[in-house]
Amino acid sequence: MTARELAVAVLGAGTMGAGIAVVAARAGHRTILRDVSEDALERGLENASGFLEKSASLGKLTAEEARAARANLTGRTDLADLAPADVVIEAVFEDLALKQRLLGELDDVISDDALVHTNTSTLSVTAIAAGSRRPDRVVGTHYCNPAQLMTLVEVAEGRHTSPQATTRSREFLDGVGKTTVLTKDRPGFIVNRFLIPWENNCIRALEEGHGTVESIDRAVVGALRHPMGPFQLLDVVGLDVHQAVSMRLYEQLHDPRFAPPPLVDRMAAAGDLGRKTGRGFYTYDNRRSFGA
Ligand SMILES: NC(=O)c1ccc[n+]([C@@H]2O[C@H](COP(=O)([O-])OP(=O)(O)OC[C@H]3O[C@@H](n4cnc5c(N)ncnc54)[C@H](O)[C@@H]3O)[C@@H](O)[C@H]2O)c1
Numbered sequence: 001m002t003a004r005e006l007a008v009a010v011l012g013a014g015t016m017g018a019g020i021a022v023v024a025a026r027a028g029h030r031t032i033l034r035d036v037s038e039d040a041l042e043r044g045l046e047n048a049s050g051f052l053e054k055s056a057s058l059g060k061l062t063a064e065e066a067r068a069a070r071a072n073l074t075g076r077t078d079l080a081d082l083a084p085a086d087v088v089i090e091a092v093f094e095d096l097a098l099k100q101r102l103l104g105e106l107d108d109v110i111s112d113d114a115l116v117h118t119n120t121s122t123l124s125v126t127a128i129a130a131g132s133r134r135p136d137r138v139v140g141t142h143y144c145n146p147a148q149l150m151t152l153v154e155v156a157e158g159r160h161t162s163p164q165a166t167t168r169s170r171e172f173l174d175g176v177g178k179t180t181v182l183t184k185d186r187p188g189f190i191v192n193r194f195l196i197p198w199e200n201n202c203i204r205a206l207e208e209g210h211g212t213v214e215s216i217d218r219a220v221v222g223a224l225r226h227p228m229g230p231f232q233l234l235d236v237v238g239l240d241v242h243q244a245v246s247m248r249l250y251e252q253l254h255d256p257r258f259a260p261p262p263l264v265d266r267m268a269a270a271g272d273l274g275r276k277t278g279r280g281f282y283t284y285d286n287r288r289s290f291g292a
Helices: 015-026 038-057 063-071 096-107 125-129 163-175 191-207 213-224 230-237 239-253 262-270
Strands: 007-011 030-034 073-076 087-090 115-119 138-143 152-157 179-183
Touching: 007 015, 015 030, 015 038, 015 063, 015 073, 015 087, 015 138, 030 038, 038 063, 038 073, 063 073, 087 096, 096 115, 096 125, 115 125, 115 163, 125 138, 138 163, 152 163, 163 179, 191 213, 191 230, 191 239, 191 262, 213 230, 230 239, 239 262
Parallel strands: 007 030, 007 087, 030 073, 087 115, 115 138, 152 179
Antiparallel strands: 138 152
């Protein structure tokens, strides 16, 4: 539980937004999930409810805790409804112009004291914050997927982020049960700087016949003590997401280790995106992307 109950608004009810909304609601904050699409909002709230129910059925939360967390969560499509927010967490599409525009619109809606967190895997926090008249309160946050389960959040300061905003953001994240690391506003931050070339290496090893999907996963889990193998992880993340993140980092860093291997392009073209489509490196009976 957090020291103080806050009003939290999460923009974008997709993979990350729905997960982050669960994190905030479970920590006792009144949480609004906002999407421009009614359908996306409904799906996001269903995913959040499903996750909380599953957590209760697995004994990770009591039924009462799951019910209380769900009661903290409401859905909205109107930006004006976010006015009371103390913390706004932006998790819309990875599109610089969209994120900049949204931050500009938020300036007219939220209070001067509110913090703004922007979620991005490949964009510059400084560039996103340039869309706001208050770049001092904009902080980059990079959650690991699934955000409901993974505790690490990378915190990146833009060029004009104030030290107070960073401190308050890390306190907020501590309060919702996350562990933070401070990173520079550089492509890939810390985690993707290591993870993406490593995953691409595993895919190239598969393409070159060093092992099978199963044997490479077993080797990594057994020898490196990762909780899951690279292909299990890529199926959770989604091959389309991996392809886009790899390509955007490659374009910025000009380092071939970041370039998506041809197998990724073929799988994405075939719609074999991982758990969410029922088929990726493995096949799945149900299409849930986490908690299955
Ligand atoms: N998926 C991941 O593994 C992952 C991990 C870390 C960070 N991220 C970053 O998080 C952000 C969100 O990624 P995602 O995978 O959740 O995307 P997503 O495509 O699953 O969801 C994005 C949502 O934003 C909504 N949206 C678009 N414009 C909006 C607006 N103006 N207001 C409110 N909602 C709006 C869309 O309708 C959609 O529901 C991206 O910037 C991404 O780079 C993603």
